[in-house]
Amino acid sequence: MAGVELHRLRKEFGAFVALEGLDLRVEEGEFVALLGPSGCGKTTTLRMLAGLEFPTAGEIRIGGRVVNDLPPARRDVAMVFQSYALYPHMTVAQNIAYPLKKRGVPRAERAAAVARVAELLQLTPLLDRRPRQLSGGQQQRVALGRALVRDPQVFLLDEPLSNLDAKLRAHMRAELIELHHRLGRTMIYVTHDQLEAMTMSDRIAVLSAGRLMQFDTPGAIYDRPANRFVAGFIGTPAMNLIEGRIAAGRFTGQGLDLPLAPGLPEGPAVLGVRPEHVTIGEGAQRGRVRVVEPTGHETIVIAELPGGALVTARAPARARPAIGEVLPLGLDPDGLHLFAADEEGARIDPAR
Amino acid sequence: MAMTRIERRYAWLGLALIGPTVLVFCAVIVFPLVAAIYLSLFRIYTPTLEGAWVGLGNYAELLARGEFWQALRTTLIWTAGTLTLQMLFGIAMALVLHQSLWFRSLARSLVLFPYFVSTVVAVLVWRWLFNDLYGILNHVIMVAGVSDMPLDWLGTMPNAMVSVILVGAWKYFPFVVIAVLARLQTIPEALYEAARIDGAGPVARFFDITLPQLRDVLVVVVMLRAIWDFKEFDLIFLLTGGGPVTATQTLPLVVYKEAFSMNQMGMAAAHAVAMMAVMLVFMIVYIRRTRGGQGA
Numbered sequence: 315m316a317g318v319e320l321h322r323l324r325k326e327f328g329a330f331v332a333l334e335g336l337d338l339r340v341e342e343g344e345f346v347a348l349l350g351p352s353g354c355g356k357t358t359t360l361r362m363l364a365g366l367e368f369p370t371a372g373e374i375r376i377g378g379r380v381v382n383d384l385p386p387a388r389r390d391v392a393m394v395f396q397s398y399a400l401y402p403h404m405t406v407a408q409n410i411a412y413p414l415k416k417r418g419v420p421r422a423e424r425a426a427a428v429a430r431v432a433e434l435l436q437l438t439p440l441l442d443r444r445p446r447q448l449s450g451g452q453q454q455r456v457a458l459g460r461a462l463v464r465d466p467q468v469f470l471l472d473e474p475l476s477n478l479d480a481k482l483r484a485h486m487r488a489e490l491i492e493l494h495h496r497l498g499r500t501m502i503y504v505t506h507d508q509l510e511a512m513t514m515s516d517r518i519a520v521l522s523a524g525r526l527m528q529f530d531t532p533g534a535i536y537d538r539p540a541n542r543f544v545a546g547f548i549g550t551p552a553m554n555l556i557e558g559r560i561a562a563g564r565f566t567g568q569g570l571d572l573p574l575a576p577g578l579p580e581g582p583a584v585l586g587v588r589p590e591h592v593t594i595g596e597g598a599q600r601g602r603v604r605v606v607e608p609t610g611h612e613t614i615v616i617a618e619l620p621g622g623a624l625v626t627a628r629a630p631a632r633a634r635p636a637i638g639e640v641l642p643l644g645l646d647p648d649g650l651h652l653f654a655a656d657e658e659g660a661r662i663d664p665a666r
Numbered sequence: 667m668a669m670t671r672i673e674r675r676y677a678w679l680g681l682a683l684i685g686p687t688v689l690v691f692c693a694v695i696v697f698p699l700v701a702a703i704y705l706s707l708f709r710i711y712t713p714t715l716e717g718a719w720v721g722l723g724n725y726a727e728l729l730a731r732g733e734f735w736q737a738l739r740t741t742l743i744w745t746a747g748t749l750t751l752q753m754l755f756g757i758a759m760a761l762v763l764h765q766s767l768w769f770r771s772l773a774r775s776l777v778l779f780p781y782f783v784s785t786v787v788a789v790l791v792w793r794w795l796f797n798d799l800y801g802i803l804n805h806v807i808m809v810a811g812v813s814d815m816p817l818d819w820l821g822t823m824p825n826a827m828v829s830v831i832l833v834g835a836w837k838y839f840p841f842v843v844i845a846v847l848a849r850l851q852t853i854p855e856a857l858y859e860a861a862r863i864d865g866a867g868p869v870a871r872f873f874d875i876t877l878p879q880l881r882d883v884l885v886v887v888v889m890l891r892a893i894w895d896f897k898e899f900d901l902i903f904l905l906t907g908g909g910p911v912t913a914t915q916t917l918p919l920v921v922y923k924e925a926f927s928m929n930q931m932g933m934a935a936a937h938a939v940a941m942m943a944v945m946l947v948f949m950i951v952y953i954r955r956t957r958g959g960q961g962a
Contacts (some may be wrong), residue, residue: 366859387865399856403878412874416865460864 316377316467317342318500323372325358332358333524345494345501347511350521356504360470363502364393377467392461393470398453400445407441410459431459451482469501475510487513508548520544542659545586545651551614551626556585569620570599572645577664578652584659586651592627594635597644601625603635617643706935712925717932724936741916744831745895751835752891756842764850781840789904792833796820823913826906830914834901842887849883885956896945917941
């Protein structure tokens, strides 16, 4: 078992910089998600960890050992591919046994290991089938089995659930969490789905355009986003981001006028507030109802502020405000986030 | 069962739609086949096309002749030899051209050259290369000191058979390249990446992934090339004319000889039908065996 360290990891494809100097330290046995929109460099990072791509600069350590120049087979990592990459002409048993076979494990030992993994993943009745005779979820489990059988130091998972339908995805998510709990192995999981990242990981590394935006626990990332990108990317419906300025201890903009905690620098800023911290029907602000979306367990209301900006709010399930109605609107003072108005959009905290 | 009016109309429409295809099929496949079998039952003098019914007489004579059996043996040696080389060169070249080389697109076009060149032109060029007085092959051999005498490439055995097989391999391996290369490009890269992580080296990746993935296309390519090589005429006829004496005389050359040198059209037809029967047996065995190994 081993942790993984990335030190100033950089990858260029010609003139395109896929990753600019990533620093990341994954502890032993930790489940870390690499989360970000497509093209953010998360898959490139994973492929460099696996040894399928080589870094332009920087260092990769697995279990304290620099593996930059080692071929994939000598890094003691296993990878589950988005497409599963099962060998189509081999049976399930042969697929799972393949990594052992290539490492010269004797036949009897191989059979025992395959039987053990098949038992763990409920694949025993399917061992003689070929991949194309399996459903998506079953193929997914075979791909996991091929990774598990060799008991590697680190598991790399590249969007393993993205080809499954919604119901199966929820089921496999639970299975993966349980599996990680049972094995206690280091797992690095690439996804663009924040729900997967939030529910499964110990810590999440949020990436954007080849740069690390924030690396923290799901709770901290949700509660204290480090910048505007993370604030807008995490959470559904997305956090409301309202442009304005801080002056004399108050935030003003788009018709809002809110008292703030003392000690904030004056000047232009962006106010962030999650939909669950916006109340419709009571409060000191006002908004005109534009859209009402009942989802069953809650109602999403989109209201227009006097300044024209739209604000999303979570209302109780049976709330049915009339469209066009001007209602009072409240912003929970404990749910306010402030970000710099510049390109970076870094979080602004009161000076202590 | 009574048909409704609309069902009857659809039945007629169906017949009308497949009708043209059936007619063309009969005209170009069934008629020549039946005609050949019919001709083979007569003794026919080619220039006048007048003949007498001999029943299975042509076949009896054919089977009793040593020439048929020798030609069959020659045909099998030629087919097996040239087909093996075509497959080996073809697969190897396809693998090379699948790599990202800087001259790849140029090389991919150039490799098709032998396949596009007309057989007559190709054979004339090869005859020059093989020529014992002016040929570059003998020149190189003598300059390199391998031999102090020019080799007779086409006039002695086994040289003539070797030469014919080599030229055949050169001429037709691009077909294998095209088919294999097309299949190689559709093998998902992730399979190779998974195999690398699983610990497979380049050789293991070829045997565990590439070859099984090529299997289906190779079955088809071997079958097509075997049929085409078995009935190859112009390349051998132009290169050696079946010689020295009859050492490279394959069955198609015997058919030609019977029809136009011996003026025995019936006998030629009997040889052609016998050829077809031999090929049919091989193909049935081959298809059975390649199908049997394929699970699911």
